[in-house]
Amino acid sequence: MNAITPDPALARQLVLANRILHARGVVDGFGHVSVRQPGAEEVFLLSCSRAPALVETADVGCYGPDGEPVGTATGKPYLERFIHSEIYRARPDVMAVVHSHSPRVIPFGITGQRLRPVFHMSGFLGSGSAHFEIRDTVGDSDLLIRSPALGKALAASLGDCACVLMRGHGSTVVGGSLEHAVYRAVYTEVNAGLQASAMAMGAVTYLTETEAGLAAAANDAQIPRAWALWRHELAL
Numbered sequence: 001m002n003a004i005t006p007d008p009a010l011a012r013q014l015v016l017a018n019r020i021l022h023a024r025g026v027v028d029g030f031g032h033v034s035v036r037q038p039g040a041e042e043v044f045l046l047s048c049s050r051a052p053a054l055v056e057t058a059d060v061g062c063y064g065p066d067g068e069p070v071g072t073a074t075g076k077p078y079l080e081r082f083i084h085s086e087i088y089r090a091r092p093d094v095m096a097v098v099h100s101h102s103p104r105v106i107p108f109g110i111t112g113q114r115l116r117p118v119f120h121m122s123g124f125l126g127s128g129s130a131h132f133e134i135r136d137t138v139g140d141s142d143l144l145i146r147s148p149a150l151g152k153a154l155a156a157s158l159g160d161c162a163c164v165l166m167r168g169h170g171s172t173v174v175g176g177s178l179e180h181a182v183y184r185a186v187y188t189e190v191n192a193g194l195q196a197s198a199m200a201m202g203a204v205t206y207l208t209e210t211e212a213g214l215a216a217a218a219n220d221a222q223i224p225r226a227w228a229l230w231r232h233e234l235a236l
Contacts, residue, residue: 004062004071006045007038010178011060014045017182018052020230021098024186027052031100031170033185034084035178037062041092044084048075065089066148079146083172086151087158094174096181101170104192109165115191117207118198122191123215124184129171130164132157143169163188182230183223 014035021027029051037043047059061074067085069077084097108115114128134143137153143166145151154172158164162184163173173188175181198204207215 004037004040004043006060006062006071008057010035010038011045011057013178014047014060015055015057016231016234016236017096017098017178018047018055019234019236020182020227021100021185022051022053023230023234024189026098026100026102026185026189028101031098031102032078032080032084033096033098033178033181034063034081035096035181036088036094042088043070044088044097046078046081046084049078050075067151080144082148082151083145083154084151086148086155087172087174090152090155091158091174093176096175096178097172098174098181098185099170099172100185100189102185102189102192104189104196105165105171107196108192109167109169109171112167115163115165115188115195116204117212117215118191118195118204120207120211120215121219122187123207123212123217123219124162125188125191126162126212126216127209128161129188130158130161132164132166134167134169143167179223179227180220183219183226186226 017033034044034046042065043062045060046063047055050059059074062071064070067081083099087097116128117123117125132154165171173185175184
């Protein structure tokens, strides 16, 4: 694949996405977010291996369908870039991917509990989150998605869901745009906290699939409102 440079406007949005995810407690020194390059569907933009809150536009590079750099090197790549490349390969509808270790989500992955929508803002969870067990693919490991084969297995576990929980690791959330994926990542963490609290109190009444679908459609039209607030809070 010929060398390609990141779309400048989208690279700036990707920097903002990293900052928002950090400010909302979804990522800390670890985690990453990517987005497809306009007009080059096999190419995605991703920062080099930096803490999300420190990402600058100069850190953003282009990667190809196998997770390989396809433009000017921006620094050491994220080890787990194959999360992104293999999900993009498997899901043409996905335009952005967020991988995180958000703390309120972790307990669901390690107990095998699905995240299910408990309020309208998390309607995108539909009938529940998917679950990825890395032992089924590679046995004992460091739990990191460090190869295309593991990325492919993760993408298969994700299926048509918006979120896949990764036992002992974290989660990966997808969306139809960068803003969409960030919104979903933020409210996946919020839903996890609310669901855990509700489960401790007793039986939980979850949204039905129909309710979840209707709520998701309504909220998708309002994402610019949340994005504008999050940007304002960062004074960017």
